[in-house]
Amino acid sequence: MNPRLSALVATARVVSIPLRTKFRGINERELLVFEGPNGWSEWAAFPEYSDDEAASWLAAAIEWAYGYLPTTKRTQVAVNAILPAVAEGEVAKVLSRAGKFETVKVKVAEPGQTIGEDLARLLEVKSLYPETKLRLDANGSYEIAAAMELIEKLAGEGIELEYFEQPVQSIAELAELKIEISKRGFATLIAADESVRKSSDPLAVELAEACDILVLKSAPLGGVVSALEIAASSKLPIVPSSAMQSSIGLAAELHFAASLETLEFDAGLGTMNLFAGDLVKDSLKPVGGVLEVRRPELNNSSLDTFKAEEHRYDWWIERLERCGELIGLEA
Ligand SMILES: [Mg+2]
The missing domain is CATH 3.30.390.10 (Enolase-like, N-terminal domain)
Structure with missing residues (x-):
């Protein structure tokens, strides 16, 4: 009630x-x-x-x-490390705070930055962590041509992406980019984030065949139960993720991740390392790339x-x- x-x-x-x-x-x-x-x-x-x-x-x-709240199906969730759109020279320092990880999500297309800066950041990540799986997130800020240019440049460097999250803004652009990617002989997977949570129909992007993966966050979708319903009606793999909450809100996203039937990809829940403070006694920071499913206690x-x-x-x-x-x- x-x-x-x-x-x-x-x-x-x-x-x-x-x-x-x-x-x-x-x-x-x-x-x-x-x-x-x-x-x-x-x-x-x-x-x-x-x-x-x-x-x-x-x-x-x-x-x-x-x-x-539904019962969770697992006690641990593997998560990715996250790298904001920092300069190449800051990559080592920022990622060193993430501890051990198998997957890293790198922010690209920050307003005011160039594709050259994005590429330099990505090359630095790959040289420091050659074995890591690399996923990108542009928050919808590239034009189709720029997204394609980055995909080609990365391929030219021999860098394969796990997936590219919201490279362009609209569902129509995502669909067009996907066609362009396959026309040019690439296999880059596209994930939709903003197109899911900012749309009146969260699954419109899937219906339009404009993505291969759905990034779901329970907060913008009205809660854990409704996010699980959306996940259940989708045929695509789900990457549960956080929206830069403190550990109080992150715990709800973690509960959602732990309640999903299947988890094919590392979850986007390794965000506490970006914070210089928190509201709980024991922050939800991943250890060895894994988060223990729990509801941390408030630090008054x-x-x-x-x-x-x-x-x-x-x-x-x-x-x-x-x-x-x-x-x-x-x-
Ligand atoms: Mg995103």
Whole structure:
């Protein structure tokens, strides 16, 4: 059953957690946490998101604090390391924090950077970790021609990709790129992320045959149960991933990953190494490329350590009231 809005506001705290490296153009991750019968939960819809989009994240956060949660099918989940769009010279330092890993996801197509910088970063990763599986994420920021250029340049260097996540923005562009890839004789797999979570129909991208893999995050899809339903109705392999949550929100994504019938690829849940702080006593950081499935306990003092400014608290509470109304919460 849904809580009243007043119950959410009663325990709500807003925090801003510093990141080690700029990610998605931000240096701090701002989010709201609240407590329910299941424990603490996190509402981490990015500030620029619309109320409609943020309302799905709120439904997910409420499920994690108050809702029924399916039983998990495994106790450990293998995860990838993640490399933000840093300069070539910073690759070694950033990846050294990830410990041991078998797969690394590298961010590319950062606004203001060139394909040359992306290529240099990727070559550096491959020279430091020749055995690692390499996946890219462009967050939809390449044009078709640029994505194709990078695929060809990597092939020219003898580098094979595990897959290329959201190289271009729209479903139509993804479909066109896939045709282009096979026309030129490549076998690069395409994963869809934004095309799943920002679409009114999460499986439209699959229906359009515009991708080979689906990246699913439970928060934008309204929670663990609804993300599992989407996974069950898809024929494609699923890569459960996080959305730069703290360990409180990451635990929900981990629960989703651990509840999936099959896990063919390493999950995109190795994001805690990008944070310079956390809200729990024992962070969900992978050990040997593996995350133990658990719900970590809140470290109460972290809520003061990372407390956001008063006006940001007001902003989040107003947003909570608007989004709560959208999903039918009573005052
Ligand atoms: Mg992505």
